[in-house]
Amino acid sequence: MYLAVILDEPEKIKIIDLTQEDDPISPVVLPFEIGNALSAMYKRNRLDKSQIIDCYSIFQKIPVRLIDVNIQTSLVIAADYGIYVYDAYYLEIAKRYKYSLLSLDNRMKEVASDLGIHSLEV
Template identity: 35%
Template sequence: MEIVVDTSVIIAVIANEPEKASIVRQTRGMTLIAPHSVHWEIGNAFSAMLKRKRITLEQARQAIEIYKTIPIRFVDVELERALEISDEFNVYAYDAYIIQCAVQHRQPVMALDGGLLACARQKGIRTIEVSP
């Protein structure tokens, strides 16, 4: 089985957030898939942490090394369909890419973002809840 994951799930694992154990348990033996945008969102998340002085450059580098060990299959999504989703739910493109990825691959979405999960459910996509 495949699971579509968003950036929040990956960051939670990398940063050892309270949800990490639940995420690892629920994804064991699964194939993680994500739109290519998640890769760049990871970089953006760490650059934001650097800018706010929440982490050092060395910590960001270590986090990226951990990220590189997470087996994620990055896939293309139909941009036009993603924009339709963005318009339909009034969400940013990054959330629409996740939803479109789930639609295209007919797989559930795992995210820590309640708004994203609500949109996915409205679109008829199964969601996977993560609790600490």
């Protein structure tokens, strides 16, 4: 979701509209995930060095509250549903804080529904 905003993808406007009311929450690992994704795009020649720096600067301006995750609960979610624990972090905090999930990943939306987490449609 954050990369769609940073990279000016078609979903950007809808994502921004959906997050106008409340600032989103994300796991504390989010900045590291964004850095890793930008690095991967650089390695695949999708972005150059100045673009990855610019993209990270854009990310830093996005209002988001970073939340500590319960790793043990996240591991259980990941194991139960066969997903990566990084994805489970988002589900764990959404459930704990009673927030809706905003994701472009259909599998995450399926798991969210099973966990009783409302998903916003982009």
